[in-house]
Amino acid sequence: MKKKRLALASLLAASMLLPACSSGSGEEPVNNAGKEEAVKTTKLTMWIRTWDNLPYFQEAVDSFNKANPDINVEIVSFNPDQYNPAMQAAVNGGELPDLFQPFDQMNMYQLKENNLIQPLPVDEAFTKQFDEGTWWEGVTSIDGQPYGFPDSSFKDPRIILYYNKKLMKDAGLDPEAPPKTWNELYAQAKTIQEHTEGKSFGLAQPMKADWFNNVLSQLLATSVSYDNTFVLNGERFFFNFKDGSLFDKDALVESNAFIKRFIDDELMLPDYLLMDPPTAAAQFGEGNAAFTMTGYWFLRTFLNDYPDLDFGVAALPAKSNPVVAGTWGGSPNPFYLSSKTENKEAVKKLLDHFTKEYYPLLVKNQQNLSPIASVNNDANLNISPQFKDYIKLVNDTVRLQPSPLVRNSAEAQVMTDIRSQPIKESLGKMIQQYMSSDSYDLAKAFDQYGKMTQEQFEAALNKVEGSSKDNWKFANWNISEDYSMKKYEELK
Amino acid sequence: MSRAVNTASQTDRTYSRLLKRETQKKLWAYVFILPQTIMFMAFVAYPIVMSYVYSMYEWNGIGPRENFVGLKYYGELMSDHIFWNAYKNSFLFMLTTVVTQLPAALLLALVLNSPKLRLKVLYRTTYFLPVVTSSAVVAAVMRYIFGQRNGVFNEALMMLNLIEKPVPWLSSMDYALFTIALISSWKWLGIKLVYFLAGLQSIPNEVYEAAMIDGANRRQTLWYITIPLIMPVGAVILMLSVVDGLHAFDLVKVMTDGGPGIATQTVDLYIYTTAFAGIPSIGYASAAGIFFGLSIFAVSLLLGWIVKTANAKGGK
């Protein structure tokens, strides 16, 4: 009937109109209606892929927006594995946000070449506040100009050891003496598990995430063959800076075998292959395992969500030489500034505000170290003994490593080139198979992987103009010493 | 006489009116299919064509697509043992779901179709419930139900003395794929049940009445009448199930993400990883997708032929 036709038509129309009424359509409504020619509001969008510091950015942004009514900053947060496709779509669509963190498909140099980012609108007085190593070529700066705003200190040990003091005490172990070596960890884990008759397991490890398995085994491997191995941003670069070779597989096989012992001897909390880092952390928090080696960022989770948990933090156990968490300078996930952003004054204000408000929040909440020493050492921030231990741990184990980019920025392209080869089977997945079966030949798999990576490395060196293997060799490199700017000079 | 003439011109007029009506109908038909055609062109045809185009370029999804490589990726695909592992997994997954799900759905439909059974709606709703939930939720719930430590499933099996120690259903390279396939069967059985019910209901009552008059008992009715009559619908359901099974993605992604290792990695998951994880290789992913699509097409054709031959033979 006509009625029905009308009904259908109006339903369709309504469904079109409804959304237009309900949510905004991209243009920020200029402030209070009724005022005369309103003040032009600058809108800045900030895309964040890291969840741990998100609440502090949000708090800082909220206070900034209040203090600056003519500027409106909006944060959009992402699940880490949604971030890459989102950035891909944004670049393709020409709709970059004003501030965004790195994504896998393009490195800083490519972003600059394609005119997608611009230098930060800051002066020397600003940059001088930060710790040495913060303005790092290829990470937060290009040719000496600052391009990336640091979201936290670059001093990042990634994975650390957590131990449950109560369980240790109950089992007769000294709660102030956490295991320092592999054998000690094994022995203590076993003691505790036997003491609790299996109610609490010795060790809880999340093995679902590829990258996690990878990073952990690399960190542990640094203590196996000391001068030969080092961790550098991502799985392809388990590197020897003395002779420029990639990937010491023997050390990696050993570190994985160490973890497998726990599985074989049933000291590992079951369902490890199904656990992601937060779940494993929760299990540790509940006391279902005595030890766990997991992200440093969980320190805060344990402090806040598990007030009854009596725990401590320590460096990862070592086989012989102490574990070294090698790192480059800069910052884990700096913020780049889109080249399309016009109101640079507003951005400068925001960055100043972050320096004053956001960094202290990081430290106060015991989430992470800020890149400004004076903030970290501010005695007014009431921090827990565990965080104090953490700061000490960081100073003990984190070491600046040499960067080929400082010698020649063309090397950044080499890295991107290697990364852009599709990974059919990642190291993390090989490790998973190794952990879940008795017949998997990890050495062989790593060997093939190592050969493939070396080939890709050589091919990239040949392809990229201006790159050279010499840039990857540092004769005066010692993994346990900070590779400061002075050392680059020494080489010349 | 005049009457005869009238009839002739009347016929002429009727005829031309009919013709006009027919043409009008055809015009309206084109108008009616217009919205769907436009949407189809834009959202189905164009992307599919583009995916063939993509498969011949080396492109990471960003910036201009300019590196033409022809059929290079198809060649690489042939020797990629990770792809073939995913291929094998997809087929194993599909076989498991089809073999477990369809007979169960048919059986259940037969039971639920009997006229004397009450509470039909309740049962239908119950068995359909899993279809209505999102895969993410199912995955989160199942991870704990099938977990090795204090998992409900293991606890129940141990209580019934069927196993001694908890079995790592989802983390063993041997069991994981089948466990997820069974969970998938559970989740989607409701839909197949409804399809079968619909098929059963489309069998006219007269057929049953005739059978009863002929003195057939229940078993004979079932075997000689119901089953053969439901074959055509069954064939369609089989085809749909096969295609769905080969496209296993959601559950696998959220439950094990292809793990442990690549033990549960299916082709769609492999393609997704290649296209979105790390630096994407859109060309390679497209090539894999197209190759797989062609495989599925071949399988469907084969199935269709088998069904036709079976029908031809059994149709008597």
Next chain:
Amino acid sequence: MNSRITRLSTHALLILFGIIWIFPFVWMLSSSFKSNREYLGGGLDLIPDAIQWSNYKRAWEVANFSTYFNNSIVLTVAVVAIVVVTSALCGYALGRVNFKGRTLFLFIITSTIFIPKGYTIIPIYMLIKQLGLLNSMPGVILAEAGGAQILFILLFTAHFKGMPGELEESAEIDGAGFLRTFFRIMLPLSTPIIATTILMQFMWTWNSFLTPLIFTLNTPDLRTLSVGMFSFIGQYQSDYTGLTAAASIALLPVMIVFIALQRYFVEGIAGAVKG
């Protein structure tokens, strides 16, 4: 007597299997009332130690649930409306008018079932962008509705084809044109198919994830429930009891629609199968 035993035992079996069948949901519901500690402990225990309403509160507030809920409703209703209208129109034309190109059209759309789509999302994204509809609800609606309605077209086609020609003829005798025949006579008789389409599309769109995510990247206010639910499981949190509470809430609308329309569901498909 014999048949009574058979009937009772059939019911018993159906109920037993039914319980096992929906056990995961019972478990999910019970988990939504547990604390995270209990949840992680696992086990068969269905009764929570103490009812944690806070999980539901968290689900509603923390994940911006109410906004996401509204967005899901808007998106789903709009998409369902579009799909029903376009499929019905198309199916009618295909089913009742023998126009040129009809067979070709049918063949083409059926053959696309077999081709995998995967990341065809990028061309679709570019298209929506060129229409200027990125980051807006109409854009998401379009992207979501533009997918494959092949199933519904086929259902409608089969259904309309199976309708007796007398209906049309008597309408024509009454002087009704094409449109009127459709709207006044054919469409009202298609309630089961329409209900089926509504139900199925509702389910698909309600739980759809990838499309709403990609098309509302820059505007979190437009996100739907399924996208929002993942905010619970970020990389650094695992509020599983919150997730189950959210999931329980999200289940409600779909279940309501299903229970309301399921009566038509089977008949709708049966009707199409007959035709």
